[in-house]
Amino acid sequence: MELIFEIGEEGRQLDIFPKCDVPEVKLNANPRKQELHLPHVSEQELSRHYTKLAKRTHGVNDGFYPLGSCTMKYNPKIDEEMAALPGFTGVHPLAPVESVQGCLEVMDTLQKDLAEIAGMDAVTLQPAAGAHGEFTGLLLIKAYHESRNDMKRNKIIVPDSAHGTNPASAVMAGFEVINIPSDDKGCVDLDGLRAAVGEDTAGLMLTNPNTVGVFDKNILEITKIVHEAGGLCYYDGANLNAVMGQCRPGDMGFDVLHINLHKTFATPHGGGGPGSGPVGCKEFLKKFLPGFTAVKNGDCYDKSYATDTIGDLRTMGGNFLVMVKALTYITTLGKEGIKEASSNAVLNANYMRVKLSKTYHMAYPVTCMHEFVMTLEEEHKQINIAAMDIAKAMLDYGIHPPTMYFPLIVHEALMIEPTETETKEEMDHVISVLKEIHDKAVSDPDYIRNSPHTTVISRPDEVKAARTPVVAYEF
């Protein structure tokens, strides 16, 4: 398909701006010399171009999207409508607090709701995504140890099953990463953890349920071991959809966590963002929080700045319109809806796990939480069919593949997270499709290896893309 730079005609344009109503003033500063190539299209050409692009894009509204660890649940329409209210979109972030009372009320309410759901005492809404939240939380841990003059605590313990962002965030926060192996159930190996902690332990990063979808029953023992060694416990909230309303990270012994509003709280992913990664913490870390938090004084809302703040993770207060969407969602669900969502996320995952285990090998054949991991290791060895092949074959059925090759501790992994918003019929359909693909992989492996057959492009040459990078159109 043509790029927008390849269509249209020089001279075509939309009539957007009125004539200037004041005398023209020209800058003397160095003018732009380089030719500026921007699209030159009519409004209809512009509209049709993006409609074509939309047709070449699979979103949650296009069909099943069981991308493990990403919680691709339905994004309610009212959330979008509320975030588009001019009373929110037209507010300048540096306007006086008296004029932004509604925005501060949104933030204060959301902070309190998230704190309650997470079992924390304070929340900052400034971080713009999950990884950004991780970085924030780790800086809180760093500031805490430094405030106690405990400068030797420079190591963060991360299980080998962790999301790749965990170790990357720890390094950005100036820590050394200690990887610890998981046990045969994909859970934390307690002896391994005991051996790893010490006087240099700054903290542990963990998600529970973990990245194989299993709830780590030893969680209280785990957080106790870290605390007794003087470290703090960080909860990666990527998997919070499994447990919200059922149990709380704060009650499991975690001191700080991030929450992905774009996973658990139904705000859409926008093809990669914007997300929002609020960070919650216990009272003793509150004084280090970044940016401002909203507070209610009597009938009025105000901005509050922490005394020993780590600074700012971004300019302004955060991805505000994403907060509006999340608050709308939480208001809609309420206490019973939150629990109903996690209950059904776990039910749907187990339903698919049990049904699929007749055809596929489960990496951990136990009750899972909101997601589960299958392994194609056997198929790969015996019939040379990889996880990638099964995933690509799903594309021909209009189904988004699961997360592939993660977590790293499972070979040929496919990680399925159906979420609570799928119907039983849709899951039954996908289960039958996956069986069909498996049968075909045995009877006609070449067909599966050459999948997909019906998409707008066949498998792209990724090696070529990386070896001879073309990252912008050349005019």
Next chain:
Amino acid sequence: MGRYVPNTKEEQLKMLNEIGYKDFDDLFSVIPESVRLKDLKLEEGKSELETATIISNMAAKNKQYKAIYRGAGAYDHYIPSIVKQITSKEEFVTAYTPYQAEISQGILQSIFEYQTAICQLTGMDVSNACVYDGGTAAAEACAMCKDRKHSVMYISESTDPKVVSVIKTYCFGSNTEVKMVPVKDGVTDLDKAKEMMTEGAACLYIQQPNFFGQIEDSHKAADIAHGIGAKLIMGCNPMSLAIMETPREAGADIAVGEGQPLGLPIAFGGPYVGFMACVSDMMRKIPGRIVGQTEDHDGNRAFVLTLQAREQHIRREKASSNICSNEALCAMTVSVYLAAVGKAGLTEAAKQCVSKSHYLLSELEKVGLKRTYNGEFFHEFVTTASVPADKILAALEAKNILGGYKLSDNEILWCVTEKNTKASMDEVVAIVKEVCA
């Protein structure tokens, strides 16, 4: 209670039984009793109508000004109707990061087009798929310049203090030294920069136009940075790049900035979008997603996420950054905006920013405000008044106008965009005249 769980209670129970669980308690028995939550202290769920009322009432508590003369990092520009229409398409809104290229060509191509537009604006060779905002773009750019021999960041004090704060926070994380280069007459004291920067300097960061609206001597800044073996990073207002020389022409190695002026609402601070572009020899240091063009097995043009060896999901603790989710839909918004206004429209908007801000300044000078700094400016300028800034801003507020940003007791940073009309500016001037009289 509103709900998005489709399966009925009966279906749920049937499914539970079918796979061997008695009920939900049985299913969740893997969670130890000691941490099971007894009561979530939230309100009961609300119907859609009730929710719409609650949230709309919050929006109604915000004041909607008839005109805005405040910038300082968030700029109130006109957004063409088609921009919101296109970026509201459900496929774009609800998709995840385009991991599966075959069914994500739309998103991937839109990012490739965004990267192209950013390269065009900045004159650079490589753009990433965006980062969170202008502040994080600046901080990530600083990290790109750090290596074993170059580890000290020099940041001009004429940079937006909010951006400086983000850079310092990131540098607190990576244990990186930051040195602030002072301001003289509203611009970076480059002679001082030359004096301060020694071997080991990783970068010099300047903002163009700077926080006070002033235009910096970027060529001199580039010479100083390069003279000591450091990189020059320029934080740019993207709209100004329609008429001002590109960061590439100005000698920068990395160009970053806040993309918000290009089609995103000010929206109480976000979501915005940080753009990052660099010269080709820094390509493998730029963080975040990058989309590349390639071919599929049948020789068709195809787009994929590329150069992923830099990224966290492959490299883990050795990644160039931890970023994964970015602001993709905001980047698409920038693309659509640029296509809607085109070169002629962007140039017109930039020129009107210049003409109108200069008009407002000259009229304010007639009624008693003094310009604080000499030199050229784009669409922001600082005034000093003999009366308190608070008094001027309160008088404007009373007439439902958001005045400039208060810098000190007597100083105001004003911003004028193409949205501000002569009639509105004349009203501002009349109000200020009354206050100053």
